[in-house]
Amino acid sequence: xxxxxxxxxxxxxxxxxxxxxxxxxxxxxxxxxxxxxxxxxxxxxxxxxxxxxxxxxxxxxxxxxxxxxxxxxxxxxxxxxxxxxxxxxxxxxxxxxxxxxxxxxxxxxxxxxxxxxxxxxxxxxxxxxxxxxxxxxxxxxxxxxxxxxxxxxxxxxxxxxxxxxxxxxxxxxxxxxxxxxxxxxxxxxxxxxxxxxxxxxxxxxxxxxxxxxxxxxxxxxxxxxxxxxxxxxxxxxxxxxxxxxxxxxxxxxxxxxxxxxxxxxxxxxxxxxxxxxxxxxxxxxxxxxxxxxxxxxxxxxxxxxxxxxxxxxxxxxxxxxxxxxxxxxxxxxxxxxxxxxxxxxxxxxxxxxxxxxxxxxxxxxxxxxxxxxxxxx
Amino acid sequence: xxxxxxxxxxxxxxxxxxxxxxxxxxxxxxxxxxxxxxxxxxxxxxxxxxxxxxxxxxxxxxxxxxxxxxxxxxxxxxxx
Numbered sequence: 001x002x003x004x005x006x007x008x009x010x011x012x013x014x015x016x017x018x019x020x021x022x023x024x025x026x027x028x029x030x031x032x033x034x035x036x037x038x039x040x041x042x043x044x045x046x047x048x049x050x051x052x053x054x055x056x057x058x059x060x061x062x063x064x065x066x067x068x069x070x071x072x073x074x075x076x077x078x079x080x081x082x083x084x085x086x087x088x089x090x091x092x093x094x095x096x097x098x099x100x101x102x103x104x105x106x107x108x109x110x111x112x113x114x115x116x117x118x119x120x121x122x123x124x125x126x127x128x129x130x131x132x133x134x135x136x137x138x139x140x141x142x143x144x145x146x147x148x149x150x151x152x153x154x155x156x157x158x159x160x161x162x163x164x165x166x167x168x169x170x171x172x173x174x175x176x177x178x179x180x181x182x183x184x185x186x187x188x189x190x191x192x193x194x195x196x197x198x199x200x201x202x203x204x205x206x207x208x209x210x211x212x213x214x215x216x217x218x219x220x221x222x223x224x225x226x227x228x229x230x231x232x233x234x235x236x237x238x239x240x241x242x243x244x245x246x247x248x249x250x251x252x253x254x255x256x257x258x259x260x261x262x263x264x265x266x267x268x269x270x271x272x273x274x275x276x277x278x279x280x281x282x283x284x285x286x287x288x289x290x291x292x293x294x295x296x297x298x299x300x301x302x303x304x305x306x307x308x309x310x311x312x313x314x315x316x317x318x319x320x321x322x323x324x325x326x327x328x329x330x331x332x333x334x335x336x337x338x339x340x341x342x343x344x345x346x347x348x349x350x351x352x353x354x355x356x357x358x359x360x361x362x363x364x365x366x367x368x369x370x371x372x373x374x375x376x377x
Numbered sequence: 378x379x380x381x382x383x384x385x386x387x388x389x390x391x392x393x394x395x396x397x398x399x400x401x402x403x404x405x406x407x408x409x410x411x412x413x414x415x416x417x418x419x420x421x422x423x424x425x426x427x428x429x430x431x432x433x434x435x436x437x438x439x440x441x442x443x444x445x446x447x448x449x450x451x452x453x454x455x456x457x
Contacts, residue, residue, distance in 0.1 A: 189431060215434045217407075232435045233436065261408055
């Protein structure tokens with residue numbers, strides 16, 4: 001019997017496992033998911049936790065309940081991938097052999113990489129971080145809030161500008177917007193990463209009095225002076241700092257010598273096989289595939305990987321290809337949203353900002369658990 | 378003395394939409410040492426404006442832009 005091991009029970013890992021369980025006969029393959037916590041977390045909801053619009057517990061489900069029965073779930077941490085010997089070692093010493101390995105471990109937050117970050121900056125890139133930010137916002141009585149990112153790449157490129165819009169909306173509702181100065185620092189040449197959508201977001205910022213500075217790539221934070229300094233040589237003061245922490249690829253990938261300088265796994269952008277080892281696939285945020293690090297990308301990639309693993313195990317040609325498709329919804333506050341969809345060949349064409357896409361985002365957040373992990377869509 | 382092409386750090390961002398190539402360059406510059414040369418390859422038209430603009434703002438040196446079939450190579454020296 002063939003063995004498929006999937007590292008990570010996030011969006012990609014869960015979908016791949018469930019699609020394989022659906023497509024492969026029980027006597028064809030044994031499917032094992034290894035996940036550190038055994039809990040599946042819906043990360044797009046974190047920003048809403050920070051702004052008191054989402055209860056944290058609603059964003060976490062038991063991974064076992066999301067997986068088909070025949071998928072084995074091992075709650076544990078992979079500490080070594082032996083690509084030549086085709087086996088994975090777990091922290092408890094257990095060894096799992098594989099015929100095909102799928103690495104879907106996501107990105108790792110590494111706040112220690114930015115001097116001064118710990119203790120000075122808030123973020124909403126983990127459930128705990130979002131809860132802490134919520135408390136900081138609740139007790140904020142006025143002053144300057146700086147919103148920025150520690151470094152690139154980071155997950156969900158629109159999230160920082162979405163957070164700036166949410167701050168405006170949050171303090172407007174609390175009737176203290178006039179006491180809050182929101183300053184957005186972008187590492188890039190514009191405030192929104194995707195050029196076609198930038199004018200829409202810039203207009204929202206201008207209308208809602210969100211100041212912005214471009215080409216600000218943070219180099220350090222001075223917690224005493226309450227300033228953030230950039231590699232371009234600028235210094236910006238803050239009273240409350242909301243900063244996306246630095247990211248790296250998965251630790252086991254780095255520790256096994258498989259990552260690039262940022263720990264990202266070099267992966268063919270169409271076949272999603274790792275460049276050094278075609279029997280190892282990689283999906284989602286842990287790869288170096290040149291698309292946004294987002295759940296939608298992981299979702300679409302998972303379908304390609306599942307089809308390729310089935311073909312490989314049946315000794316058929318694997319023809320599925322990932323076209324770079326990503327889609328996302330952004331909430332601009334005031335019941336307005338915007339949807340974007342794009343791939344390697346087609347940049348996004350943004351529809352106007354409006355209620356429809358705000359509802360779309362709300363709808364997706366609700367139906368995610370029903371449709372996405374099971375691979376129904 | 379200029380570093381030879383083989384000593385340069387190559388950042389291949391072809392097939393990535395703007396701002397992908399600029400993000401690659403910023404990541405590369407952070408990891409490089411002062412004096413090192415980097416090449417970022419981009420097939421995105423937006424890079425022609427973004428990359429030189431950022432290099433100027435960040436105080437590094439654009440040594441040249443080489444047009445290739447379907448992409449451009451931006452050669453950058455990290456100055457500080």
